[in-house]
Amino acid sequence: MAILELNQVKKSFGTGHKKVEALKETNFQANKGELVAVIGPSGSGKSTFLTIAGGLQTPSSGDIIINNQNLTALNEKKRSKIRLKEIGFILQSSNLIPFLTVDMQMKLLDKVKKGNMTKEELEQLYEDLGIGDLRSKYPVDLSGGERQRAAIAKALYSNPSIILADEPTASLDSDRAYEVMELLKSETKNKNTTTIVVTHDIRLIGYCDKVYNMTDGVLTLEKEKQAVE
Amino acid sequence: MFLAWNEIKKNKLRFTLITGVLMLVSYLVFFLSGLATGLESLNRESVDKWEATAIILTEESDKSLPQSSMTLDELNGVDAKESAVIGQINAIAANGDQKNNVSIFGIEKDEFIMPNVTEGKEFSNTNEVIASDSLKEDGFKLGDNLQLSSTEERLTIVGFTDEARFNGAPVLYGDLSTFHRVKYGEAAELNADQINGIVVRTDGLSSITQNDALEVSEIETFIRNLPGYTEQNLTLNFMIYFLFAISSVIVAIFLYVLTVQKISMFGVMKAQGISNRYLSQSVIAQTFILAAIGVTVGFVLTLISGAFLPSAVPVSFDLATMILYGLILIIVAILGAVFSVLTIVKIDPLKAIGG
Numbered sequence: 001m002a003i004l005e006l007n008q009v010k011k012s013f014g015t016g017h018k019k020v021e022a023l024k025e026t027n028f029q030a031n032k033g034e035l036v037a038v039i040g041p042s043g044s045g046k047s048t049f050l051t052i053a054g055g056l057q058t059p060s061s062g063d064i065i066i067n068n069q070n071l072t073a074l075n076e077k078k079r080s081k082i083r084l085k086e087i088g089f090i091l092q093s094s095n096l097i098p099f100l101t102v103d104m105q106m107k108l109l110d111k112v113k114k115g116n117m118t119k120e121e122l123e124q125l126y127e128d129l130g131i132g133d134l135r136s137k138y139p140v141d142l143s144g145g146e147r148q149r150a151a152i153a154k155a156l157y158s159n160p161s162i163i164l165a166d167e168p169t170a171s172l173d174s175d176r177a178y179e180v181m182e183l184l185k186s187e188t189k190n191k192n193t194t195t196i197v198v199t200h201d202i203r204l205i206g207y208c209d210k211v212y213n214m215t216d217g218v219l220t221l222e223k224e225k226q227a228v229e
Numbered sequence: 230m231f232l233a234w235n236e237i238k239k240n241k242l243r244f245t246l247i248t249g250v251l252m253l254v255s256y257l258v259f260f261l262s263g264l265a266t267g268l269e270s271l272n273r274e275s276v277d278k279w280e281a282t283a284i285i286l287t288e289e290s291d292k293s294l295p296q297s298s299m300t301l302d303e304l305n306g307v308d309a310k311e312s313a314v315i316g317q318i319n320a321i322a323a324n325g326d327q328k329n330n331v332s333i334f335g336i337e338k339d340e341f342i343m344p345n346v347t348e349g350k351e352f353s354n355t356n357e358v359i360a361s362d363s364l365k366e367d368g369f370k371l372g373d374n375l376q377l378s379s380t381e382e383r384l385t386i387v388g389f390t391d392e393a394r395f396n397g398a399p400v401l402y403g404d405l406s407t408f409h410r411v412k413y414g415e416a417a418e419l420n421a422d423q424i425n426g427i428v429v430r431t432d433g434l435s436s437i438t439q440n441d442a443l444e445v446s447e448i449e450t451f452i453r454n455l456p457g458y459t460e461q462n463l464t465l466n467f468m469i470y471f472l473f474a475i476s477s478v479i480v481a482i483f484l485y486v487l488t489v490q491k492i493s494m495f496g497v498m499k500a501q502g503i504s505n506r507y508l509s510q511s512v513i514a515q516t517f518i519l520a521a522i523g524v525t526v527g528f529v530l531t532l533i534s535g536a537f538l539p540s541a542v543p544v545s546f547d548l549a550t551m552i553l554y555g556l557i558l559i560i561v562a563i564l565g566a567v568f569s570v571l572t573i574v575k576i577d578p579l580k581a582i583g584g
Contacts, residue, residue: 056500056579077504084502095497097232099239111231112503138239 002065003161003194004030004053009062011048022048023059024217030162030210035188035195037205039222040214046198047166049214053196054087054164055079067161084113088160090168095151096139102150103135106157117157128183129153130176144171152180156187163187163195169204181207232508233515244519247483251523252530254476255558258469259531262550265465267543272461273452274392275334275361275400279313279342283434284451285427288444292454294425295319299443301422306438309431313340314424316408319398321378327368330398333358333384335408335424342428344402349388355406359388361399366540375401382410396455469554473561480516480565488512488569492576500578509570513563520562524555 011023023045030036040046051057052064055071064071066086071079089095096105109116117125126132129149139147148171155163163184169177181197185207188195197204205211211223237244285307290297294317304314316335321328336342338351344359349371352359360369364386369375375384384401393400405424409417429437429445437445446454453459488495495508528551535546 051579054500080499080502080504082502083500084504087502089500091497091500095501097494097498099236100232104235108231108503112507 001032002029003032003067004028004196005063005065006053006059007063007065009052009059009064011052011057012060021217023052023219026062026219028053028212028219030194030196032161032194033189033192034209035185035207036197036210036212037208038196038198038212038214038219039200039202039205041200044214045217045219046214048217049219050164050166050196050198054089054162055083084158086161088155088158088163090148090152090155090163090165092166092170095154096147098139101136101138102131102142102153105150105154109154109158113158115159117159122153122157125153125156129180145173145176148172149176149180152183159191159193161193163193165195165197165199167199167201168197169199169201174203177201177204230511230514232511233518237515237518243487247480248519248523248526250479250483251476251520251558251562252527254472254479255524255527255555256530256534258472258476258554258558259527259546259551260534260544261465261469261472262554263531263535263544263546265462265469266547266550267545268461268465269458270392270545271394271397271543272455272458273395275332275344275395276448276452278344278392279428279448280430281313281342281428281448282309282430282432283428283437283445283447285429285438285443285445286425286451288442290444292444292446292451293456294451297425299424299426301424303424303438303440303443304427306440307427307429309429309437311341311430313337313342313428314405315342315426315428316405316412316424317395317426318379318408318412320380320411322369322375322384322401323378324369324373324375329364329367329369331360331364331401332395332398333401333403333408333411334395335403335405335412338404341430344390344393346388347391349386352387352403352407355404355410356382356384357387358384358401358403358407359390359393360386360401361393362389362391363394364399365389377411380411380414382407382414384411396458473557476558477561477565480520480562481568484512484516484566484569485572488572492572495573495576496578496580499576505574508573512566512569512573516563516566517559520559523562524558528555 006026006028009023009026012019012021014020038046038049052059058072066082069082071082097108100108106122126135129152131146131149131153134142134146142150152168169180172180181204184195187193210221213220213222286292286294286297287299301314304312314337318333320331320333322331346359347362369386371386373386409420413420431437434445498508532546535544538544
């Protein structure tokens with residue numbers, strides 16, 4: 001069942017001869033329980049695709065449908081509510097609040113949203129990510145990799161329907177990167193969520209059910225699970 | 230409150246500085262308000278103590294008590310529940326060691342403006358006076374024989390009363406004959422019916438007197454026309470109002486700078502779906518915490534400083550006024566946070582996270 005759909009979505013910037021089509025007509029579908037990778041070189045339109053899919057910017061044309069709700073027809077306030085309820089972002093730049101400890105980052109989500117993980121689930125998540133002993137630390141006291149793992153914990157804590165990850169393993173060593181992908185895969189399967197990972201690291205595509213390639217704003221399906229394996 | 234308080238806890242120095250500035254501004258506001266109240270009292274406390282409705286003066290005196298002159302006969306045409314005659318003259322009084330400006334009030338002992346005696350006794354003979362107890366701080370005491378600047382008459386302090394200052398000078402209350410002797414000297418007998426005004430307590434002002442040569446002024450109007458009173462109050466109140474505006478601007482600048490520094494953080498939170506409302510409430514809550522702490526510390530410091538001030542400084546703290554000004558300071562600080570709220574609302578999460 002499709003949880004995220006992009007139907008004939010285009011995104012262009014500027015007008016006239018200065019017009020740039022960052023995303024050419026795109027049709028995309030991600031189902032529950034799927035881990036999807038979008039790979040491609042820098043400037044190919046991967047981030048544009050991810051931010052449009054996450055409702056952070058509106059397309060020039062076309063529809064974005066999340067959980068049967070058409071985001072294109074909604075104002076920013078309503079899109080914001082859907083982001084809070086449905087989407088967990090793992091951003092390239094850390095999405096941690098500098099004056100909150102790792103534990104407090106989760107408490108903040110408790111303040112603004114219900115239906116987050118239980119204490120036991122959070123403990124397990126900390127353990128899986130190897131950050132159990134970092135819970136009382138502030139982001140400034142964490143290494144780049146630790147910050148990224150805490151950011152992943154924050155994205156998963158709210159039990160989102162969709163996880164949108166922009167280069168989630170960028171600051172991690174290979175072993176930790178594989179562990180994170182394993183974790184994202186198990187979260188996706190166990191909780192029947194959908195994870196879309198934008199990355200240029202082709203070593204990670206082995207974990208994914210579908211792999212799309214983005215080149216010059218054109219999104220094409222490269223491989224499905226059977227083909228990858 | 231969660232975000233607001235945790236940010237303050239994590240960045241103690243930064244927020245201590247902002248609170249410190251607010252504390253200093255509120256300290257200044259409270260002190261100025263104390264000074265304004267003190268100077269007001271210096272001018273009006275004896276009049277306030279009368280608890281009168283109005284005062285009747287001659288029309289040509291332009292509401293000035295010393296410039297008004299009438300006879301006791303005018304009392305017959307006054308229609309009021311209670312009335313009291315008053316004569317007034319300013320002088321310099323000396324007890325041998327000390328000299329002081331005084332305002333001498335000539336009154337009838339059985340009328341309602343007769344002051345209470347806090348020490349000593351009431352005057353019973355001519356040239357006996359009840360003095361303002363503020364004179365005690367200047368070295369005057371019971372039994373002092375006062376030499377006056379404008380007359381050979383000498384007055385004896387037989388009692389003290391509290392809250393008895395008029396137009397900046399301590400008051401000496403005596404009977405009308407004392408006042409006539411001080412003012413007219415040897416011609417006192419000839420001017421025995423002269424007074425400056427009539428103080429009344431009544432319900433309506435319109436029918437008090439039909440005499441066109443007399444003017445009925447409400448007590449508040451009379452006080453506002455005391456020399457320098459309105460100008461002095463306006464000056465101090467303007468300073469207080471400017472300080473309100475200044476504190477609002479200071480908070481606005483501080484918070485705006487802090488907000489600009491945190492644009493990407495707010496952008497990330499907005500990208501995650503945290504609403505403008507929650508973030509704005511957080512900024513408002515933070516401002517409230519900072520302002521409340523700053524104002525409270527300023528309030529306590531003001532009271533501590535006030536306890537150590539020499540009596541010559543005319544400061545009097547009115548708690549109700551201070552609490553009102555404290556609340557105003559907190560409100561204007563919160564108004565100052567509005568700029569930051571507007572900035573947060575305008576943040577585009579996409580730009581803020583570098584999309």
